[in-house]
Amino acid sequence: MADGSKVLDVAGVSKRFGDLEVLSDISFQVDKGETVCVLGPSGSGKSTLLRCINWLERPDAGQVYLNGMQVGINGAGVVMNDRELSQIRTRIGMVFQHFALWPHLTVLQNLMEAPIQVQRRPKAEVRDEALALLSKVGLLEKQNAFPAKLSGGQKQRVGIARALAMRPDLLLFDEPTSALDPELVGEVLLVMRDLAREGRTMVIVTHEMAFAREAATRILFLDRGRVIESAAPDRFFAHPETERARQFVQRYAGDTAGQQWQRLGKRT
Amino acid sequence: MIHDFGIVWDERSLLLSGLANTTILSVLSAAAALLLGFVVTPALMSKRRPVAWAARGFVDGMRCVPFLLFAYIIYYGFPSLGVRLDNWTSGLLALTIYNAAYMAEILRGAWAAQPREPIEAGTAFGFSEVRLFRRLILPPLLLAAGPVIGNQMIQIIKDSAFLTIIALPELTHAASSIQSRHYVPFAAFITAVFLYWGLCLVIEAGVSSIGRVADARR
Numbered sequence: 001m002a003d004g005s006k007v008l009d010v011a012g013v014s015k016r017f018g019d020l021e022v023l024s025d026i027s028f029q030v031d032k033g034e035t036v037c038v039l040g041p042s043g044s045g046k047s048t049l050l051r052c053i054n055w056l057e058r059p060d061a062g063q064v065y066l067n068g069m070q071v072g073i074n075g076a077g078v079v080m081n082d083r084e085l086s087q088i089r090t091r092i093g094m095v096f097q098h099f100a101l102w103p104h105l106t107v108l109q110n111l112m113e114a115p116i117q118v119q120r121r122p123k124a125e126v127r128d129e130a131l132a133l134l135s136k137v138g139l140l141e142k143q144n145a146f147p148a149k150l151s152g153g154q155k156q157r158v159g160i161a162r163a164l165a166m167r168p169d170l171l172l173f174d175e176p177t178s179a180l181d182p183e184l185v186g187e188v189l190l191v192m193r194d195l196a197r198e199g200r201t202m203v204i205v206t207h208e209m210a211f212a213r214e215a216a217t218r219i220l221f222l223d224r225g226r227v228i229e230s231a232a233p234d235r236f237f238a239h240p241e242t243e244r245a246r247q248f249v250q251r252y253a254g255d256t257a258g259q260q261w262q263r264l265g266k267r268t
Numbered sequence: 269m270i271h272d273f274g275i276v277w278d279e280r281s282l283l284l285s286g287l288a289n290t291t292i293l294s295v296l297s298a299a300a301a302l303l304l305g306f307v308v309t310p311a312l313m314s315k316r317r318p319v320a321w322a323a324r325g326f327v328d329g330m331r332c333v334p335f336l337l338f339a340y341i342i343y344y345g346f347p348s349l350g351v352r353l354d355n356w357t358s359g360l361l362a363l364t365i366y367n368a369a370y371m372a373e374i375l376r377g378a379w380a381a382q383p384r385e386p387i388e389a390g391t392a393f394g395f396s397e398v399r400l401f402r403r404l405i406l407p408p409l410l411l412a413a414g415p416v417i418g419n420q421m422i423q424i425i426k427d428s429a430f431l432t433i434i435a436l437p438e439l440t441h442a443a444s445s446i447q448s449r450h451y452v453p454f455a456a457f458i459t460a461v462f463l464y465w466g467l468c469l470v471i472e473a474g475v476s477s478i479g480r481v482a483d484a485r486r
Binding site: 147148 | 383396408
């Protein structure tokens with residue numbers, strides 16, 4: 001059943017695409033202020049799991065609760081209509097692998113679009129908040145630029161600020177640095193680390209092991225659509241319990257982007 | 269020769285009303301064709317086979333029929349099916365339906381080339397389907413398709429000249445009545461050509477301003 005004290009409660013979620021079972025009976029909970037990093041080999045279902053949380057993919061079985069309220073199924077027990085689903089989605093911010101910024105809008109307009117159009121908040125308030133968020137991610141001077149004129153790292157920082165502008169209860173990150181050139185990874189991870197330190201509630205799918213080790217409060221390790229480990233990062237990286245996780249940790253131990261993150265981390 | 273152009277000048281009110289009618293015909297049918305295109309495009313891209321086939325049949329059919337023949341069918345052919353339309357209705361209908369096929373194909377191409385993720389982001393950020401389309405799908409689509417849509421509008425203006433055969437008082441019709449009344453074919457027709465050209469220049473100016481907006485975002 002739903003536990004109201006948890007921001008996110010994923011209960012027995014399964015999803016299959018045709019014959020392929022992508023997620024099988026996934027359950028986990030996220031407390032307020034937690035940063036959960038979801039790790040696992042590619043094809044293990046990490047992205048699909050995130051997309052099931054906000055019902056971009058509709059789970060075949062199981063439930064998702066956000067602050068005790070079920071996502072996708074309304075009080076009457078039927079699948080939510082467009083408006084109900086939209087309302088609950090505004091409380092879940094999402095950051096995409098390929099940034100997914102709206103190309104026809106400026107950076108500032110990208111941040112203001114959903115709070116004004118969907119949440120119907122007053123424009124002046126949204127604007128002030130959006131400017132504050134841009135200065136937080138270090139892009140205030142780019143407020144009138146169009147996304148196409150930004151570097152990948154800048155785009156992703158706008159993507160993060162855009163998600164924050166919704167004042168979400170939960171932030172989902174879908175491989176936020178995978179599409180970036182190695183030298184641009186650090187600036188995005190630094191922003192994410194600051195959010196973790198502030199106590200934002202986040203679920204992050206990533207391949208940045210060094211980041212996960214430092215910023216996560218917990219690691220979920222997915223393999224073939226199942227959660228096979230759930231542990232504090234120190235424990236997960238030092239003493240993985242399963243053979244699959246052990247192999248995975250060893251393979252990623254020396255990745256270059258991770259090393260760069262460590263250098264950046266030491267400098268700040 | 270100067271004298272001939274003097275005759276055309278004396279008949280300028282006829283030419284100008286022809287130009288006005290050509291403009292009205294073109295603008296109305298271009299807008300209607302674009303709207304109709306937005307209905308046909310999702311059908312072209314539909315996962316339901318019969319729907320996609322029907323839409324594809326319409327588009328390919330229209331693109332293979334000469335416009336003049338199509339206008340004949342609607343004005344002269346439909347009455348034998350019991351549908352009698354006046355020349356304005358027939359002309360508008362012919363231009364609209366014929367060009368909707370082209371608009372649909374233009375929009376389909378631009379739509380298919382749009383990246384999927386920004387649209388998905390709209391869904392994830394709580395945009396309902398209608399608002400998603402209006403705010404996040406349509407504007408980039410029109411920016412991307414703008415130049416080709418402008419090109420098609422020029423085609424529509426030129427196609428509208430065929431409607432002189434159903435006695436629609438548009439620009440070509442006005443020019444040809446001036447020439448038959450005064451026997452000044454060169455002066456009458458060349459004046460009409462320049463007026464068509466002017467109309468197309470206006471469209472091109474519109475297209476290039478859309479292009480500037482789009483370029484800033486690329």
